[in-house]
Amino acid sequence: MVANPQAREATQAAPVESPIAGLYAHFIGGRRVYADGEPDLVRTNPARTDQVLGRMRSANRELVDEAVRNAAEAWPIWRDTPAPARGRVLLEAARLMERQLEELAHLIALEEGKAVKEARAEVRRSINITEFMAGEGRRFGGYTSGSESAGKFAFTTRQPLGVIAAITPWNFPLAIPAWKVAPALIAGNAVILKPASATPANAVRLAELYREAGLPDGVLNVVAARGGEAAEALLDHPELRAVSLTGSTATGRHVAARCAARGVPVQAELGGKNAAIVLADADLDLAAAGVAEGAFGSTGQRCTATSRVVVVDSVADAFLDRIRARAESLRIGAGIEEPTDVGPAVSAEQRETVLKYLEIGASEGAEQVYAGEIGELERGHWLAPTVFDRVRPEMRIGHEEIFGPVLSTIRVPDAEAAFVAANAVEYGLAASIYTRDVQAIFRFVDRVDVGMAHVNQPTLGGEVHLPFGGVKASGIGPHEQGREAIDFFTKVKTVYINYG
Numbered sequence: 001m002v003a004n005p006q007a008r009e010a011t012q013a014a015p016v017e018s019p020i021a022g023l024y025a026h027f028i029g030g031r032r033v034y035a036d037g038e039p040d041l042v043r044t045n046p047a048r049t050d051q052v053l054g055r056m057r058s059a060n061r062e063l064v065d066e067a068v069r070n071a072a073e074a075w076p077i078w079r080d081t082p083a084p085a086r087g088r089v090l091l092e093a094a095r096l097m098e099r100q101l102e103e104l105a106h107l108i109a110l111e112e113g114k115a116v117k118e119a120r121a122e123v124r125r126s127i128n129i130t131e132f133m134a135g136e137g138r139r140f141g142g143y144t145s146g147s148e149s150a151g152k153f154a155f156t157t158r159q160p161l162g163v164i165a166a167i168t169p170w171n172f173p174l175a176i177p178a179w180k181v182a183p184a185l186i187a188g189n190a191v192i193l194k195p196a197s198a199t200p201a202n203a204v205r206l207a208e209l210y211r212e213a214g215l216p217d218g219v220l221n222v223v224a225a226r227g228g229e230a231a232e233a234l235l236d237h238p239e240l241r242a243v244s245l246t247g248s249t250a251t252g253r254h255v256a257a258r259c260a261a262r263g264v265p266v267q268a269e270l271g272g273k274n275a276a277i278v279l280a281d282a283d284l285d286l287a288a289a290g291v292a293e294g295a296f297g298s299t300g301q302r303c304t305a306t307s308r309v310v311v312v313d314s315v316a317d318a319f320l321d322r323i324r325a326r327a328e329s330l331r332i333g334a335g336i337e338e339p340t341d342v343g344p345a346v347s348a349e350q351r352e353t354v355l356k357y358l359e360i361g362a363s364e365g366a367e368q369v370y371a372g373e374i375g376e377l378e379r380g381h382w383l384a385p386t387v388f389d390r391v392r393p394e395m396r397i398g399h400e401e402i403f404g405p406v407l408s409t410i411r412v413p414d415a416e417a418a419f420v421a422a423n424a425v426e427y428g429l430a431a432s433i434y435t436r437d438v439q440a441i442f443r444f445v446d447r448v449d450v451g452m453a454h455v456n457q458p459t460l461g462g463e464v465h466l467p468f469g470g471v472k473a474s475g476i477g478p479h480e481q482g483r484e485a486i487d488f489f490t491k492v493k494t495v496y497i498n499y500g
Contacts, residue, residue, distance in 0.1 A: 024056035024200050026063060026224060027207040029070040030217025035063050041197055041226045046113035046344040047334035047380045053111060056200065058225035064192075064233040067221040071163045071190035072239045074218030079160050079188045086186055087137020092213035094130040097123060104174060104205065109335035111199045112173050113343040113381070114298050116336055126178035126206075129464040129481065133182035136486060140186065142493075151500015158490040160188030161241040165234050167255070169246050170346050171301045171403075173199035177206050179464070180244045181220060183485040185210075189241075192234060193222045198346055200224035240264055242489065244480070246303070248401075249427075249473045256476050267488045268476035269469055271401045272303045272429030274459040275422040277444065278311040278319055279415055282434035286456060288322035290432065291407070294458035296330060296385045299342055300405035301350070303474075304430045304452070306459045307402060308391075310418045313411045320389060320409065324370045327385040332374055342405060345381040354383055354404030361388050361397040366408070393424040401427070415440050419447045429470035430459040451475060 023039065025032035039055035059067075078086070097104060101123050108119035142156030166180040177193055184191050195203035203222045210220050223230055235243065235258050244267045245255050252268035259266050276294060278287045294306030311319050335343035345351040362368060372384025383405055391398045391408040398408050412418045415435075422431055432454035433444045445453050451470035452462055462468045462481065469479030478488045 428472035
């Protein structure tokens with residue numbers, strides 16, 4: 001057993017020209033702007049760390065204030081634009097994304113590191129959510145109700161909140177901004193988008209596409225920063241009316257507590273420790289394919305990644321044989337190179353975090369039954385798939401979020417024990433079950449405490465017309481996506497008209 005076969009930095013990927021090349025920009029009032037001072041962040045290609053993608057001067061309080069001021073001034077124009085007309089802007093933005101799908105996918109793969117086939121799927125999801133929300137412009141509004149009094153008409157109407165902050169992570173640098181921005185805009189709000197400092201170029205490109213689509217200047221602004229000054233300035237700004245965040249559970253709780261003092265609502269999609277359950281009657285080939293995709297795709301850097309597999313002991317060995325075969329077939333390499341399956345970690349810090357968990361798992365007594373090799377790759381933040389067996393829920397690798405291509409196998413005697421093990425974490429984002437037993441499926445839906453339940457498919461993702469989000473430590477406030485997404489970005493006004 002090898003505790004850590006990946007403990008050396010590792011691409012021999014050919015250099016690719018950076019589309020950023022130079023200073024990262026912010027986007028305020030319909031144009032690219034740059035903060036004052038010296039660059040405080042140098043972003044390199046995750047697959048080739050000797051290639052500089054760009055340098056950034058972080059947004060300071062003054063730049064954040066300028067962005068909010070532009071948003072506040074532009075908001076009345078957008079608020080008063082009829083919702084169907086707002087929808088036409090979103091639809092045109094989706095069409096522009098469609099036309100530039102390959103360029104956007106290339107930028108995602110270069111900046112974040114994921115395989116370009118996954119980057120294309122991310123752009124497609126961004127298009128889908130924008131198209132869906134464009135259609136909501138035709139359905140935007142409240143409802144009528146009969147009054148208990150004669151000669152009186154009663155109805156509700158939905159109204160935008162004002163200036164909204166959207167704070168997004170690096171792992172889906174286009175899709176998560178897209179699925180926060182689209183419902184906020186269709187509802188008539190102005191948005192300050194604060195992307196992760198590791199992947200700011202995608203957010204700026206999204207804002208530029210919206211401007212090309214006809215969005216008034218100032219309605220969507222982007223400020224990026226390393227460190228907390230810009231975030232604090234944004235969260236404390238008196239013009240701020242709501243915050244939508246995706247990030248760690250600790251970050252989400254901090255933001256919610258900070259905003260609660262001023263009564264600013266927070267929507268937060270947070271961490272996960274998602275489990276796939278494999279019962280004795282499961283199609284093991286289907287289960288292995290789904291679990292491998294969930295655990296190792298996107299280098300495990302997804303909130304919905306399959307971090308645990310809870311498998312009935314009678315089929316555990318046969319299942320693990322199939323998982324090893326799946327893991328061995330995966331091609332590790334630069335995301336922008338076809339046909340890569342597993343790209344690098346986004347940063348050296350993220351890679352070191354994952355490697356540390358491999359050491360923790362070995363020290364806790366878990367059995368490492370598969371450890372992938374990075375081969376001749378070098379000069380990148382390389383990680384290979386790793387599978388642990390005989391993991392107990394109380395082990396750190398059994399209940400802490402790792403955010404890397406690491407799968408922890410927990411053996412159980414039966415379905416009831418599997419449900420208990422799946423719930424034995426603080427998180428509740430997603431779970432899946434592989435079985436042919438209809439009764440077991442419905443017990444799983446009833447008993448496993450998650451926001452999204454999957455049957456005979458991976459724990460990953462969802463569809464844009466349905467809610468996305470978790471429970472317990474995986475979420476704060478209402479879920480994202482679907483028709484319900486608009487609820488967070490609006491306020492309801494009840495109107496009574498006496499015409500008698």
